[in-house]
Each structure stands twice: as C-alpha cells, then as structure tokens.
Amino acid sequence: MVKKTPVLIIGAGPYGLSLGHFLHARQTPFLLVGKTMELWRNHTFDSMKLRSDYATSILHDPYRRYSFERFARVWGTSLHRWRGRLPVTVFRQYIDWCERQFPFRPEEQYVMSLQQAGPRFRARLQNGDEVVADRVVVATGIAHHLHLPPELSVHPRVIHSYHSTSIQALQNCRVLVVGAGQSAAESLAVLQNQGNQVEWYARTPPVFYSEPLNLPKPLFDLILRLPGMLHRLPPRWVHTGLNRFSATTITPDFRTALTGMKRHTLCPPVNDFDVVVAATGYRYRLEDQSYLHSSLRRKIRTYSGLPLVNQYFASSVPGLHFLGAMTEPFFGPSMKFMIGSGYAARVLSHALA
Helix, strand or coil: CEEEEEEEEECCCHHHHHHHHHHHHCCCCCEEECCCCHHHHHCCCCCCECCCCHHHCCCCCCCCCCCHHHHHHHHCCCHHHHCCCCEHHHHHHHHHHHHCCCCCCCECCCEEEEEEECCEEEEEECCCCEEEEEEEEECCCCHHHECCCHHHHCCCCEEECCCHHHHHCCCCCEEEEECCCHHHHHHHHHHHHCCCEEEEECCCCCCECCCCECCCHHHHHHHHCCHHHHHCCCHHHHHHHHHHHCCECECHHHHHHHHCCCEECCCCCHHHCCEEEECCCECCCHHHCCCECHHHHCCCCEECCEECCCCCCECCCCCEEECCHHHHHHHCHHHHCCCHHHHHHHHHHHHHC
16 A cells, blocks of 8 residues: 655654644644654653653643643642652653544554655555655654664673663563663662662763753753754764763662662673673664665765754755754754754744645
C-alpha cells in the first residue's frame, strides 16, 4: 500500500507530536510515524523521577490543552503534589491522558528506510507500506545514538542503560555499572534494590547538581529559553562552549547512597562480572540514522557529524528537516529536552504551512 502526504514526520516523541499539533492547527496535512513517547513508556525506570518538573515537561500545542493544571483538575489533585522533579509513573499517566485527546493518530510503527524519489521522498514502513512525501521531518530522539565504548562491547552480556526494562529484570547477578551521570546513579539504585552485587566504574568523580548540565541555574534557564538567539552564533562557539563549561551531573538525592559506594577509577576486568551496564550516554551522529539511504545521507551537509540546519531546521537537502538533539550545536541544549519542542514546533510549522 502506498500513501501520499505533503509532510511525513518520523518520530512520535515530544518534537514529532508537538509539530503534529501545530501543523494540525494550521490545517496542514501530515502523517506522523513512530511509537508514541516510547522513551518514557519503555525506557525509563519505573521507580525513578524525571530530571524536569511539570512546568518543563508538557507536550506543546497551540491551545495549551495539555497543561499540568488541566491534568491535575481531571485527576482531582493539586499541582503542589508534584512540586520538584516529576515521578515517571505520574508522567506516564500524563502521556496517556494527552494521547486520549490527540486530534490525530500516529502510525504506531517504525520507518525502515527513507530515500529520495525525484523531488519527493519515499519511506518504507515496518509493515511494508510505503509513504511518498513532499517534505520530511526527522524527529527520532535518542534510540539511534546509544554510545557503547569498545572496551565494553567485548562482554557477552552488556546492556546500555537505555534498556531499562532489561536492567530492572536482573536479580542475584554480579553487575558492573559504567558511567558518571544520572543514568549510572539510577541503574546502581535499581540494581541494588533487586538484590544484585553491584560495582561502579567512573573515571571522574560524580557532580551532584539539580540541573542536567553543570551550569549556574540562571544561566542554564536562560540558555534553554533562547534557542533562536543561539542559532545566530557560529555553531563552533555553541558546541565548544557547552563542551568546555558543562559536565554531566547527578541529582543531589543520590549523594548519600553514592558517597559511600566504592568507585573504580580504572576499569576492572569486565569478564569478572555477569552483566555490564553501560550508562555511557549518547553520541549524536547523522551516520547512526541507519534507515536513511546512503545516497540521501551523502547529500546532507554536516557540521561535526551532525546535519547542518538553518533557522527553520532545514537541511541542505530541500524538503528535509531535522528536530531534536541532533540540532543542539545550532540551537543550544534546549533541543535535548522537552522544553525545546515548543519553539521547534512553532518555527517549523510556520515554514511548512
């Protein structure tokens, strides 16, 4: 079966869904393909909290129909109950509540390939259907960009922290957790609670701080809210500044548990462990978007391995746009978080209308 659409959105996370709502409000036809909010439904620990509060965790749409104020009223509770970081279980309930109100329905499957077809694009879906689109927006999130250091990949049972369900299932194992950020701290806590014998390897000491990046909170908040201004700066300045003046952090509620835990500063022999959990983060590169046909990837101009985009998130290939973390060097760190999806959806929906 072949479907035709003016706009194909690949990815049903906050960026794809927010864009869909803004396009729907403009009466611009589109097709959205992806698993709705899959990261939070299937790849976060049940017992943990988000790094963000409710004010920065909303799904954006032009009518503010998904505000946490409305959600709290529906559930007959007070927003004060959710002050601070938002529990994952509450956020999942919020996602379900939002989804019941969607004015459109995503195609709950993956795009397996995307290539150019003359002036248009042709995508093949997981169920074998094909989609021909005039324009394509890639908003695929983190799943393609798991970073696994080569020294860990030799272990027969290594699990990236993205695969939280597999980690939660471990019991009575000897486990090495590798990493110095929030995912490492959460993995350590979950594994210990499951009765595992856990050791920790991190080359650098943990930085305990409430924000995801080790920047002064007022500066971090300002940067999150100024993506358009950051785009006016040379990408090298934004990229270099973030790498030099920020570091990954762990929320202070883990300080007591981790301070008393022995931390290896040199990697112990990985084969001494039943399982290795790689809480080693994500590295964003265009080449990891494996469903993009090689002939299409070669046409995309890049900066530091990422697609170079203009102020409307357009790449060098006419009609092909990118949203989310791969645009961080051009718009700043807000593109790695939900808070950036509102700006991106407003700007790109205007360009696509």
